[in-house]
Amino acid sequence: PDISKMDAREAMSVVVTNSAISFAWHPFHMVKTLVQVGHEPLAVYEGRSLPFFRHPVRRYPSAFSYVGHIRRQDGVFGLYRGLMPRLLENAIGSLVNDYVLHKIRPEKNREEGLDVSTMPIRDFVMFKLKDCAERMVARSVGIIASHPFYVMGLRAIVQFIGRETMYDGMLPAIREIWCQEGIAGFFSGLIPRLTYELSAFCIAHAISSFIEFLVAKYEDSEEEKEKEKQDHQFQMHFFANFVGTFIAYPCQLAATLMAVNNCGLQATQPPAMPVFIGWIDCLSYLRAHNMMRQGGSIFVRSAT
Numbered sequence: 001p002d003i004s005k006m007d008a009r010e011a012m013s014v015v016v017t018n019s020a021i022s023f024a025w026h027p028f029h030m031v032k033t034l035v036q037v038g039h040e041p042l043a044v045y046e047g048r049s050l051p052f053f054r055h056p057v058r059r060y061p062s063a064f065s066y067v068g069h070i071r072r073q074d075g076v077f078g079l080y081r082g083l084m085p086r087l088l089e090n091a092i093g094s095l096v097n098d099y100v101l102h103k104i105r106p107e108k109n110r111e112e113g114l115d116v117s118t119m120p121i122r123d124f125v126m127f128k129l130k131d132c133a134e135r136m137v138a139r140s141v142g143i144i145a146s147h148p149f150y151v152m153g154l155r156a157i158v159q160f161i162g163r164e165t166m167y168d169g170m171l172p173a174i175r176e177i178w179c180q181e182g183i184a185g186f187f188s189g190l191i192p193r194l195t196y197e198l199s200a201f202c203i204a205h206a207i208s209s210f211i212e213f214l215v216a217k218y219e220d221s222e223e224e225k226e227k228e229k230q231d232h233q234f235q236m237h238f239f240a241n242f243v244g245t246f247i248a249y250p251c252q253l254a255a256t257l258m259a260v261n262n263c264g265l266q267a268t269q270p271p272a273m274p275v276f277i278g279w280i281d282c283l284s285y286l287r288a289h290n291m292m293r294q295g296g297s298i299f300v301r302s303a304t
Contacts, residue, residue, distance in 0.1 A: 011098045015091045022090050027079040028298060029086070031066040033157045036256045036295035037267055042069055044303040063298040070160070082156035084170060089149035097142030104134050121213070128209045135205070136198055143197055148186035150193070151177070151259045162266030180264060189259030192279040196251035204237075204244035211236050250292045254282045 022029075040060060047059040070078055119127075152173040159167050167173040177185040245252075260268045261282070262275045269275065276282040286292050 011095060014098070015094050018090050018094060019087050022086055023080075023083065026083050026086065027067045027070070028063050030070065030079065030081060030157050030160075031063045032295050032298050033154055033256060034066070034160065035298060035301075036253055037158055037161070037260065037273065038294065039161045039267060042066065058303040060301040060303050062300065066298070074160070078160070081160060082153035082167075085149040085153035085156065085173070089146040089153060092149065093142040093146035095142075096145040097138045100141045101134065101138035104137060124209075124213055128205070132202060132205045136201065139197060139201060140194060143194055144187075144190065147190050147193065148177075151186055151188055154256060154259045155263055155265065158260050158267050159265050161272075164265055166264065176264070185263070188261070188263070189255045189257070189279070192251045192258055192282070193255035196248045196255055199248040199251060200241070200244035202244075203247055204240040207240035207243055208236050211240070246296075249296050250283060250286065253286065253292070253294060253296075254279045256295075257282050257286075 042061045042065060044058050044060055047057055067079065074081075152167065152170065156167040156173065159165070166176050181188070257273070258276065258279050261273060262269050266272060274285060276285065283292075286294070
């Protein structure tokens with residue numbers, strides 16, 4: 001079979017799957033973005049802490065209530081502000097990532113037939129470091145290529161707060177950014193986004209590699225090895241990704257804020273949001289105001 005055609009078919013399948021997930025999740029992505037920039041239109045209520053403590057706490061309504069608020073304001077279509085740039089961001093980022101990775105590493109499924117249980121730890125570490133470096137390069141190029149759509153998507157969402165329309169549609173958004181900020185505007189927030197994505201990936205890759213090595217070294221039999229691989233691979237990657245994204249989250253928050261900061265929208269300039277000199281200044285502001293986790297959870301949210 002034609003390998004290049006198989007690769008293209010597989011890449012398109014991934015794009016279609018990711019687009020479907022993005023479409024379904026987009027209302028909650030919109031809520032997360034609005035919470036990250038500090039928009040809280042719903043009243044705080046008195047709730048309870050975890051069942052074992054049961055003391056009163058002040059909470060913001062969950063993402064489902066927030067979604068209901070947006071729907072009441074703008075209707076169902078309002079829940080999909082910024083969807084097209086987001087779909088293009090995901091598609092371009094995924095395709096460019098796969099293309100660059102294929103060019104860096106032409107051989108497919110390089111780990112097939114690799115016996116980790118008999119591998120010296122030094123060789124295993126070097127193999128994983130090389131794999132991580134190659135994936136980071138591919139991921140970085142994909143993020144840079146897709147970042148203009150990331151910026152347009154976030155700004156289209158944030159204009160919900162001030163009821164503006166300047167970022168409605170791809171062409172008006174491109175014209176607005178080009179005229180007001182030049183080409184640099186399309187890459188607002190790129191550095192903190194790269195920092196977040198690569199930091200989270202490295203942490204997740206290190207954790208999953210460590211667990212993989214332990215499982216391979218201490219399994220009792222080949223049959224148990226295969227069973228363990230099938231039973232725990234998903235849980236291992238889920239746990240590793242959760243830890244990575246949790247640790248690196250402040251950089252994701254800074255990336256969102258820097259992508260929209262002082263872009264002409266009401267919610268992105270004083271007094272709603274200070275004008276940041278750079279993303280380090282943004283992180284310093286978030287740390288000083290105890291906002292490093294703002295928007296980190298959209299379903300259970302304590303009011304501080």
